[in-house]
Amino acid sequence: MRDLTSLGLKTVGGRVLVLDQRRLPDIEEWLDGTAPAALVEHIRRLSVRGAPLIGVSAALGVAAHAERGASRTQLEQACASLRAARPTAVNLAWAMDQMRGVLDAGGGVGELVKRAEAIFDQDAEFCEQMANHGAALIAPGEGILTHCNTGGLVTAGIGTALGVIRRAHELGRNVHVFVDETRPLLQGARLTTWELGRLGIPHTLITDGMAASVLARGKVQRVLVGADRIARNGDFANKVGTYALAIVACHHGVPFHPVAPWSTVDLSCASGRDIPIEERAASEVRGYSGMRWAPSDVDVFNPAFDVTPVALIESLVLDRGVFSRSALAQGLSGVAG
Ligand code: MRU
Numbered sequence: 001m002r003d004l005t006s007l008g009l010k011t012v013g014g015r016v017l018v019l020d021q022r023r024l025p026d027i028e029e030w031l032d033g034t035a036p037a038a039l040v041e042h043i044r045r046l047s048v049r050g051a052p053l054i055g056v057s058a059a060l061g062v063a064a065h066a067e068r069g070a071s072r073t074q075l076e077q078a079c080a081s082l083r084a085a086r087p088t089a090v091n092l093a094w095a096m097d098q099m100r101g102v103l104d105a106g107g108g109v110g111e112l113v114k115r116a117e118a119i120f121d122q123d124a125e126f127c128e129q130m131a132n133h134g135a136a137l138i139a140p141g142e143g144i145l146t147h148c149n150t151g152g153l154v155t156a157g158i159g160t161a162l163g164v165i166r167r168a169h170e171l172g173r174n175v176h177v178f179v180d181e182t183r184p185l186l187q188g189a190r191l192t193t194w195e196l197g198r199l200g201i202p203h204t205l206i207t208d209g210m211a212a213s214v215l216a217r218g219k220v221q222r223v224l225v226g227a228d229r230i231a232r233n234g235d236f237a238n239k240v241g242t243y244a245l246a247i248v249a250c251h252h253g254v255p256f257h258p259v260a261p262w263s264t265v266d267l268s269c270a271s272g273r274d275i276p277i278e279e280r281a282a283s284e285v286r287g288y289s290g291m292r293w294a295p296s297d298v299d300v301f302n303p304a305f306d307v308t309p310v311a312l313i314e315s316l317v318l319d320r321g322v323f324s325r326s327a328l329a330q331g332l333s334g335v336a337g
Helices: 036-044 051-067 072-083 090-104 109-135 161-170 187-199 208-216 242-251
Strands: 009-012 015-019 030-032 143-146 176-180 203-206 222-225 229-231 236-239 256-260 305-308 315-318 321-324
Touching: 009 051, 015 036, 015 051, 030 036, 036 051, 036 072, 051 072, 051 090, 051 109, 072 090, 090 109, 109 161, 109 256, 109 315, 109 321, 143 161, 143 208, 161 187, 161 222, 161 256, 176 187, 176 208, 187 203, 203 208, 208 242, 222 242, 236 256, 242 256, 242 305
Parallel strands: 143 176, 143 222, 176 203, 222 256, 256 315
Antiparallel strands: 009 015, 015 030, 229 236, 236 305, 315 321
């Protein structure tokens, strides 16, 4: 396998390494995810996270397993266990279906490696296309609010929503980013601020509950978020809190855009009601990183994602172009090509 490098994922001498996103921003530690069982654990624990990156890393994991002499049965098992590691982001299933397709067509180690490398390269290319389409929407001096983390850490390239913001910054649009903290696992506070700081993009951190008043004060002209699965009708799942943000944006007449690669579209889901939503451990809501602030036995509901209906979207930014809410009324099937 070629040596590949992105902000949160690399292959070195056939080994798959992931930057431990649980320890950022303070500690930059690379974990070995070459063995599929280890990679499954890194994905479940969110050491490697974000819809595109879990798919790309899983594909590289299967390829590395093949290079190390895994049998066909072992490779099928690896595809199945990686596919099941997280249920909402369809990119993971999409990548595993591609690797399974190579196996089912009788492909050997060389074909598996080629496909995994192509998934990595294509993801980076998708990012460039989303960035160019999305940046064209942004006027000089805009305040942009974003949720969760959608940058270089979660793709093979520059990111989805954060990639658009980065491109707008590079084009001199003089943007200022408001970063939702993103409870419960603080992907915004820990990761998006880390990325924006490295890129020199001006930003301000807020808690999720402050977004409404920041919009009410007129500080935000656009909301850009990622997506974990987009249904045929344009409804989409993203990090919990996205739906509330979309309602607030709609109330204030602020355009709201999900940004995602085609690998996030699931034409088999007719609407958001068909998207499976991952529920995670109660401990993530009772506290964080070893610290607990709620009673240890308090009842908790912890869905990791919510569904935003297409009615709240101004337009959807895909690598294939920008699709307005009215264009989405025709459904996404027509966009497949
Ligand atoms: O649970 P996470 O941190 O993997 O959730 C990530 C998100 O919700 C992102 O917004 C989404 O994957 C899009 S990232 C390009």
